[in-house]
Amino acid sequence: SQKIEQNSEALNIQEGKTATLTCNYTNYSPAYLQWYRQDPGRGPVFLLLIRENEKEKRKERLKVTFDTTLKQSLFHITASQPADSATYLCALPNNNAGNMLTFGGGTRLMVKP
Amino acid sequence: DTGVSQDPRHKITKRGQNVTFRCDPISEHNRLYWYRQTLGQGPEFLTYFQNEAQLEKSRLLSDRFSAERPKGSFSTLEIQRTEQGDSAMYLCASSPPRGTGYTFGSGTRLTVV
Numbered sequence: 001s002q003k004i005e006q007n008s009e010a011l012n013i014q015e016g017k018t019a020t021l022t023c024n025y026t027n028y029s030p031a032y033l034q035w036y037r038q039d040p041g042r043g044p045v046f047l048l049l050i051r052e053n054e055k056e057k058r059k060e061r062l063k064v065t066f067d068t069t070l071k072q073s074l075f076h077i078t079a080s081q082p083a084d085s086a087t088y089l090c091a092l093p094n095n096n097a098g099n100m101l102t103f104g105g106g107t108r109l110m111v112k113p
Numbered sequence: 114d115t116g117v118s119q120d121p122r123h124k125i126t127k128r129g130q131n132v133t134f135r136c137d138p139i140s141e142h143n144r145l146y147w148y149r150q151t152l153g154q155g156p157e158f159l160t161y162f163q164n165e166a167q168l169e170k171s172r173l174l175s176d177r178f179s180a181e182r183p184k185g186s187f188s189t190l191e192i193q194r195t196e197q198g199d200s201a202m203y204l205c206a207s208s209p210p211r212g213t214g215y216t217f218g219s220g221t222r223l224t225v226v
Binding site: 004006008034036041042043044045046047049089091094099100101102103104105106 | 117146148153154155156157158161163168169204206213214215216217218219220222
């Protein structure tokens, strides 16, 4: 199964700056990788999926990259806002069948006005 | 369809009691998942259903835990003889057959006293 590492320390940035979060994984390279947002006391909310043959994917102010050589994904939020403050989780399929996801521990982002 | 519903939102129980949680997935989704999350950690996989068939179970799911999905619709997760270590947020998610991300419910927070 996959082991996923996300920075457990909170990331504090100033409003308007770009936030960059890192997700590293070991073992086999997955067919895709997903990012979720989680607010306190709520379930995770799906944000983006990037496939192994895609280097980069964008959605509004979000950008995700996927480097299968480095076994790493970067998640960027441009022009960050206080409302972006949350925990961000990356997730990968647990096996080649891709039946369920393994989640990282998440990185908490705090955007200060 | 209002998304994935979980009931109850909160449950406080005494050690040794049995508890049952319910999850109503999005009706078009044939895949249903149960995860457990403790504070500061990412969700941990417990079990996965495709329609009514329980296809995978984590080793985390001891014999005190049982899950069902009769008729491939709603699902229940039962914990027998609860222990303090069972205190966590129990999350249910669903996805379509060849879906992208999961849709999570808001979770059931269990506190065992």
